[in-house]
Amino acid sequence: MSVAVVRPRASWAEGIRLLVVRTGALSLVELQKLRHDNTELVTRVIQPVLWLLVFGQIFSQIRAIPTGDLSYLAYLTPGILAQSALFVSIFVGIQIIWDRDAGILTKVMVTPTPRSAIVLAKAFAAGIRGLAPVVVLVPVALLLGVSITVNPVNIIGAAIALMLGAGFFACLSMAIAGVAQARDRLMGIGQLMTMPLFFASNALYPIDIMPPWLQVISQINPLTYLVNALRGLLVGAPATSGRTSAC
Amino acid sequence: MHRFGETVAVDHLDLQIGAGEVFGLLGPNGAGKTTTIRVLNTLLPVQEGTVRVFGLDVSRYATDVRRHLGYVPQQLSIEAALTGRQNVTWFARLFDVPRRERAARVDEALATMDLLGVADRLAGTYSGGMIRRLELAQALVNRPALLVLDEPTVGLDPIARESVWDRVRQMRDDYGMTVLLTTHYMDEADELCNTVALMHRGRLQVVGSPGRLRAGIGADATLEDVFRHYAGADLGGDEEQKGVRDVRRSRQTARKLG
Numbered sequence: 001m002s003v004a005v006v007r008p009r010a011s012w013a014e015g016i017r018l019l020v021v022r023t024g025a026l027s028l029v030e031l032q033k034l035r036h037d038n039t040e041l042v043t044r045v046i047q048p049v050l051w052l053l054v055f056g057q058i059f060s061q062i063r064a065i066p067t068g069d070l071s072y073l074a075y076l077t078p079g080i081l082a083q084s085a086l087f088v089s090i091f092v093g094i095q096i097i098w099d100r101d102a103g104i105l106t107k108v109m110v111t112p113t114p115r116s117a118i119v120l121a122k123a124f125a126a127g128i129r130g131l132a133p134v135v136v137l138v139p140v141a142l143l144l145g146v147s148i149t150v151n152p153v154n155i156i157g158a159a160i161a162l163m164l165g166a167g168f169f170a171c172l173s174m175a176i177a178g179v180a181q182a183r184d185r186l187m188g189i190g191q192l193m194t195m196p197l198f199f200a201s202n203a204l205y206p207i208d209i210m211p212p213w214l215q216v217i218s219q220i221n222p223l224t225y226l227v228n229a230l231r232g233l234l235v236g237a238p239a240t241s242g243r244t245s246a247c
Numbered sequence: 248m249h250r251f252g253e254t255v256a257v258d259h260l261d262l263q264i265g266a267g268e269v270f271g272l273l274g275p276n277g278a279g280k281t282t283t284i285r286v287l288n289t290l291l292p293v294q295e296g297t298v299r300v301f302g303l304d305v306s307r308y309a310t311d312v313r314r315h316l317g318y319v320p321q322q323l324s325i326e327a328a329l330t331g332r333q334n335v336t337w338f339a340r341l342f343d344v345p346r347r348e349r350a351a352r353v354d355e356a357l358a359t360m361d362l363l364g365v366a367d368r369l370a371g372t373y374s375g376g377m378i379r380r381l382e383l384a385q386a387l388v389n390r391p392a393l394l395v396l397d398e399p400t401v402g403l404d405p406i407a408r409e410s411v412w413d414r415v416r417q418m419r420d421d422y423g424m425t426v427l428l429t430t431h432y433m434d435e436a437d438e439l440c441n442t443v444a445l446m447h448r449g450r451l452q453v454v455g456s457p458g459r460l461r462a463g464i465g466a467d468a469t470l471e472d473v474f475r476h477y478a479g480a481d482l483g484g485d486e487e488q489k490g491v492r493d494v495r496r497s498r499q500t501a502r503k504l505g
Contacts, residue, residue, distance in 0.1 A: 022341060031328065032333055102324055103323070104324045107318055107385075110290065111313055111342055112314050112343070113313075
């Protein structure tokens, strides 16, 4: 067989085209997988709803947490949305390890696909998974009397913030997966990370009431900034660092 | 040459594979076959020396080399939550098969592998042999100039193995593509390959057509005798040389295939 000599083609434009097209192709596969097996989406909704219904209502009753002019449920709802995005995304690295062990990652890496497209598509899928609880959590919050904005710009902004936040934590998880190498090891590291990230943020309570050392940690905690964005966009609280006065 | 720390996995390998031939890379586990394949298909960097695929330097033009490759790894590497058609379409997209041709090319690849009738079933419901054929369809959809098969029939029953062999022969005859395969089955190498190369401890021991290699050992020699002649006493201890992950992977594949 005669094989034509292949002319190498390399340019910035071609590199960007490959990144965009391949990210799209891999993201589509992630969506198709979710469509065929949406059990994960359904089960992921239950925990945040319980947080709002049980934790939120009890702490509203005892009025233990000062949230300024906002009701505690209004204060908590964006925090729970951010928490569910974190919990969904922090284990994305396990999927990458699974794909590697199954040979799927190897096969994709032998195609003309930039490595960054693989990461971006997983981050996109994490963003979609992070958005899923909104569909149930927001109506539940409305039923509980939380006043959530109906401004479409704010809602779209909140969705983008949620996807970016989930994507960020997914990328963090994939970076750790590169070091951890094994699924069970990453499961342990993920569990070790989620609780400190959650409790050292302003998702459940304002930063002002934390001990000083925890306040410092919460200021560098990325979850705090995601909660701030969601709180500002959905319930109209100024997007500051989550201090009591700002709420 | 390729090293992993202090271990030399491939040592001064000088090998040329002719366009259009089916080339078998044989050797006990730990011989350096998988490392050779991984360097060739751009998964591992070229540490020393030069590797060219159709004239392209692999270390300089990795992306361009990948455009001309089809690869079936040893593991069963399909997305079980997608249909057979979606699995193949996915790779058509990754290989830039033009949108207007895509559906026809996917159907063609599925038809070649005799999977068109079950294309819209979830791949998770396929048998082991069907999954292997689906992987071949994925690897074929871009009409690669070089198809790399890493132990394509490990764990398959004789009928499924024969079916995969038929498809490899068909691809060679229909498309004239170059096929590089690794296998532990000597009958498979004898049946499919124009040329085989035997590696041992990272070094190339012998290259030639199966017939010539057999004749070199004796009148009634089989390819297995050739293998024993060059691999010697290491033949029975291969799993000790193989990494734990590799052994686990082989066994998982065999288990999944039932």
